[in-house]
Amino acid sequence: MIMVKGKVENNEYKEPFSKGILARSLVVTDMGADDAYKIAAEIESKLTRENIDEITIPDLTQLIIRYLEENYPVFAEKYKKWRIIRKTKEPLIILIGGASGVGTSSMAFELASRLGLKNLISTDMIREVMRKIVSKELSPVIHKSSFNAFESIRTPTTSIDPVIEGFINHVDVVNVGVEAIIERSLKEGISTIIEGVHIVPGFVSRELMENNNIVEFTLIVDDEDIHKGRFYSRCRRPWVKRSLQTYLDNFDTIRKTQDFMIEQAHEFDSHIINNVDVVKTIDIMINDITERYGDVSVNKQS
CATH class of the missing domain: 3.40.50.300 (P-loop containing nucleotide triphosphate hydrolases)
Incomplete structure (x- = not known):
């Protein structure tokens, strides 16, 4: 099982990698739900092939961006902008x-x-x-x-x-x-x-x-x-x-x-x-x- 490491208020936690959660975050890039789930599955397979069983959220984000840039460049740009929106403290x-x-x-x-x-x-x-x-x-x-x-x-x-x-x-x-x-x-x-x-x-x-x-x-x-x-x-x-x-x-x-x-x-x-x-x-x-x-x-x- 692939575990994702995160941190909230200096407290570290781990949770299983979820294709569903990743797919939902990809939908905002204007791809359909089926395509989003397909890409999420591809990313999970990539992690498995590379024997990665534990990864931090920042590293996972960068891996997703690189994968999209190499295979789906249009979606990559939108995903990067959306990540900025999610990270910024400015309200929308x-x-x-x-x-x-x-x-x-x-x-x-x-x-x-x-x-x-x-x-x-x-x-x-x-x-x-x-x-x-x-x-x-x-x-x-x-x-x-x-x-x-x-x-x-x-x-x-x-x-x-x-x-x-x-x-x-x-x-x-x-x-x-x-x-x-x-x-x-x-x-x-x-x-x-x-x-x-x-x-x-x-x-x-x-x-x-x-x-x-x-x-x-x-x-x-x-x-x-x-x-x-x-x-x-x-x-x-x-x-x-x-x-x-x-x-x-x-x-x-x-x-x-x-x-x-x-x-x-x-x-x-x-x-x-x-x-x-x-x-x-x-x-x-x-x-x-x-x-x-x-x-x-x-x-x-x-």
Whole structure:
């Protein structure tokens, strides 16, 4: 049996080499799960052929990198960047926004699983907390959904679509909580994913967004039929309280909020992803994170 030696707070430990754990770490390099497990098995065979029955984590990491460089150079570069991300003390803040029904929650969960991040926060939860703090009389828009907040505007303007005005007011209130979580995560050095309809490019302060640790994505669904079909899937889940008819009745306003988010994403340089294929969306996000955040980490460590 091959044993891997590690150290935590100056205390040494040993554990068996695991192809499964190695394969999961390789998946982040954009290779499929089957390929990752195959390469992990190849590395295990290499250790066995070389009669290595005990190896330190740093030595194992270097062996993996050399093996990838010799046999899978494209994956090697991504793996090296990801190792830098995992080792750096700098927190990673991932913002995933999108209109109702485009799949921000599902993608955030998948991304957190792939990257091994434990801190995943929904803006819907932030909104619920703020509803307990801010009364309906003081801020009626926050007690509505993002797509029908316009119904609670006391004095609507004439210069903007009322749906968008209500959406902007709704997002503005929730954004107070979003910024607080970002600031706390940066201060405490905690990597965090924040997802939801309230993640709209241009609303988080420029001072915060200038921090290179923050990566923002805007998910959309171009095809209206596919978008509408997502609500049928969502409402089959037993924990979803809102009825399908509510979403269908408000579908046009939901599409308006998506159009607004696309405009904002173009203006504020948020990465727009047409979220039709789960695997493709996750791969795009991971590629963007490893390219942008990996380069930042290299610069900070050099």
